[in-house]
Amino acid sequence: MLVKKINQKLILKEIVANSPISRAKLSETTGLNKSTVSSQVNALIEKNLIFEIGQGQSSGGRKPVMLIFNKNAGxxxxxxxxxxxxxxxxxxxxxxxxxxxxxxxxxxxxxxxxxxxxxxxxxxxxxxxxxxxxxxxxxxxxxxxxxxxxxxxxxxxxxxxxxxxxxxxxxxxxxxxxxxxxxxxxxAYGEKEFGAAKNYDNLVFVSVHTGIGVGIIINNELYRGVRGFAGEMGHLTIDLNGLKCSCGNRGCWELYASEKALLKSLSKQQEKLSNQDIIQLANDNNPEILMALQQFGFYLGIGLTSILNTFNPQAVIIRNNIVEALPMVLNSIKNSVSSRTYQQLENNYELLVSTLGKHxxxxxxxxxxxxxxxxxxxx
Incomplete structure (x- = not known):
């Protein structure tokens, strides 16, 4: 019974990833014999998880019937x-x-x-x-x-x-x-499944909003730590005698590189601006906004340097509306990182913006x- 379940899981996973696919191809890719594939495919059809569609290309002989995952099953x-x-x-x-x-x-x-x-x-x-x-x-x-x-x-x-x-x-x-x-x-999981991180096994996702959160994927697995608290790198100390943080620490990264910190760095007239206002003013070359964004990128780069040195990931993905909209901020981050990392690290990772955005x-x-x-x- 257990073996049947394992085989069924293997077949379903293959169909989800590669449909439309034929029974013969399933046998080839999973290493299971044709009768096993056939019986498990029939079980999955009965469960409404897959269905058959029109015939595929023949490589000689009868045209294969193709199987497809029923994405609308639920x-x-x-x-x-x-x-x-x-x-x-x-x-x-x-x-x-x-x-x-x-x-x-x-x-x-x-x-x-x-x-x-x-x-x-x-x-x-x-x-x-x-x-x-x-x-x-x-x-x-x-x-x-x-x-x-x-x-x-x-x-x-x-x-x-x-x-x-x-x-x-x-x-x-x-x-x-x-x-x-x-x-x-x-x-991090979303970007790994559907977005910028699809092709990476080791990555770090950095979410920059009111605070800063970090999601870590190592060897295709989400790293949560012993109790689930891994990734709280917004509370990495970047200034020993810095500002007091709500977490109890001083000089936390998010006090200098979050959206909240960016707004705080603006003059009284500007500190109630929305992200969209900031993006628009940056595109209009507003000097105060450009200077604040340069500093925002600089501080983001300081924390990212520690992340790169700690995890040595293939990619770092940044999720932030402002960074996604303004290449100048990403350049500022890259400059800050490259001025702090050893040369050998420089071409061994990708610094990317989220492709899924708010979703x-x-x-x-x-x-x-x-x-x-x-x-x-x-x-």
């Missing part, structure tokens, strides 16, 4: 709870976004946040297309410490009631598995839920 929800926003998506089982909703927030309590979450989920369920399995799971992420029991235990920039077990509450209400993850970890964390959290569904199916 749907999943991914929700990124930010410091001042909530970004929600509904996707099919291949991570294609079917519905999306972005809402700015201001000073909500944890109780109000719970009500907003429930409302968003109910709205998505009511608009979700018909499917054999309906809603298969929900992935949530937050900007803070999430322990290995999937409980939020510290959010330095977000008001949160730590006694609130949001995962259990949502599971009880909607009767589907819920997965809670740190926002930067989810972003990276929600897609990552969402894909954790999808993976669990497909694993359970063949477990």
């Amino acid at each position: 749907y999943s929800i991914g929700i990124d709870i930010g410091v001042d926003y909530i970004n929600s998506i509904l996707t099919d089982l291949k991570g294609n976004i079917v519905l999306e909703d972005f809402q700015q927030l201001e000073g909500q309590t944890a109780g109000e946040m719970k009500d907003i979450l429930f409302l968003k989920i109910k709205q998505f369920i009511s608009q979700m297309p018909e499917s054999p399995y309906g809603l298969v799971g929900i992935g949530l992420c937050v900007p803070g410490l999430v322990n290995s029991e999937q409980k939020v235990i510290f959010t330095p920039n977000l008001e949160w009631d730590y006694s609130l077990d949001i995962k259990s509450l949502i599971e009880q209400e909607f009767k589907v598995p819920v997965f809670l993850e740190n926002e930067a970890n989810a972003g 990276a964390p929600a897609l990552g959290a969402n894909s954790i839920a999808i993976e669990h569904f497909l694993e359970m199916f063949t477990a």
Whole structure:
């Protein structure tokens, strides 16, 4: 029985990654014999996870019948709870976004946040297309410490009631598995599955917002640390006698290189600007904004140097609206890093901006839920 399940999982994984694909090709790529492939394919067809489509190219003899993953067999929800926003998506089982909703927030309590979450989920369920399995799971992420029991235990920039077990509450209400993850970890996972990091096995994802979060992938696996707290590098000390941080430390990286720090560095007239205003003023060559952005890139580079020296990744991916929109900021980061790293390191990594943008964390959290569904199916 166990061997059958392992074989089925192997075949499904291959079809998800490479469909349309023939039974003969499956046998070749998995190393399983044709009768095993045939029986497991029939089982997956019965479960509505795959289906047959028209014939493929013949290499001599009969044309093969092609198999395709049924991405519409069910749907999943991914929700990124930010410091001042909530970004929600509904996707099919291949991570294609079917519905999306972005809402700015201001000073909500944890109780109000719970009500907003429930409302968003109910709205998505009511608009979700018909499917054999309906809603298969929900992935949530937050900007803070999430322990290995999937409980939020510290959010330095977000008001949160730590006694609130949001995962259990949502599971009880909607009767589907819920997965809670740190926002930067989810972003790293999203970029690995769907974005700029697809071709890298070792990467670091740096999320720059009110604070700075870091998601680490080593040998294709998300590195969470012993209790789930790995990646809190926004609290790396870059100034021994620096400013006091909400985490209890002094001189933390995010006090100098976050969006909050960028706004703080602007004059009184400019410090209420939105990201979009900053981007526009930079494109208009506003001298104060250009100088502040240069400093923003400089400080980001200081922390990134420590990350590169610590992890030696193939790629570092930066998720930030301003960095994504303004090449000058990325250049400033690169200059700051290259002036601090030894020459041998310089051409051995890629410094990239996120290709998924604001959807990276929600897609990552969402894909954790999808993976669990497909694993359970063949477990």
